[in-house]
Amino acid sequence: MKAWMLAACAVTGLLASASAAAQFKNAQDAIDYRQAALTVMGNHFGRIGLMVNNKVPFDAHAVQVNADLVATLAKLPWAGFIDGSDKGDTAAKPEIWSQPDKFRNAALKMQDAVGKLNDAAKTGNQDAIKTAFGAAAESCKNCHDEFKRKH
Numbered sequence: 001m002k003a004w005m006l007a008a009c010a011v012t013g014l015l016a017s018a019s020a021a022a023q024f025k026n027a028q029d030a031i032d033y034r035q036a037a038l039t040v041m042g043n044h045f046g047r048i049g050l051m052v053n054n055k056v057p058f059d060a061h062a063v064q065v066n067a068d069l070v071a072t073l074a075k076l077p078w079a080g081f082i083d084g085s086d087k088g089d090t091a092a093k094p095e096i097w098s099q100p101d102k103f104r105n106a107a108l109k110m111q112d113a114v115g116k117l118n119d120a121a122k123t124g125n126q127d128a129i130k131t132a133f134g135a136a137a138e139s140c141k142n143c144h145d146e147f148k149r150k151h
């Protein structure tokens with residue numbers, strides 16, 4: 001990628017985050033948004049899980065479609081963790097806001113893991129998909145263990 005492209009992406013990223021809070025009516029709206037994003041992402045991740053765990057027949061094309069969706073959807077939830085949205089109908093722990101670097105790192109790890117799952121999906125190699133799926137699931141679990149309250 002050319003340097004100017006990276007710069008353009010960085011600026012777009014900054015604008016996306018700068019406008020995030022203004023995009024929500026209130027804290028609950030932001031909570032609803034991030035939960036919706038995580039629900040849809042989990043649904044498509046789960047479809048791959050069914051194949052990886054031999055609950056439904058392996059279909060390389062279905063893995064590709066779902067892994068590509070997951071990689072895109074994984075970018076979404078973070079804009080919903082706005083200041084003040086620790087209060088409301090949420091399982092988000094206060095550590096998300098008191099340890100933002102740690103939370104950001106966990107979020108980036110997940111995005112890296114689902115990016116690798118998407119790479120593996122493109123090869124169609126079942127073993128590579130299985131390994132990458134396991135690592136991605138682990139990144140979900142790690143973040144939930146640290147930052148999501150158990151009901």
Ligand code: ASC
Pocket residue numbers: 042043045046049137138140141
């Ligand atoms: C899913 C899903 C999660 C993760 C997690 C992996 O399919 O909805 O939250 O996987 O259970 O440990």
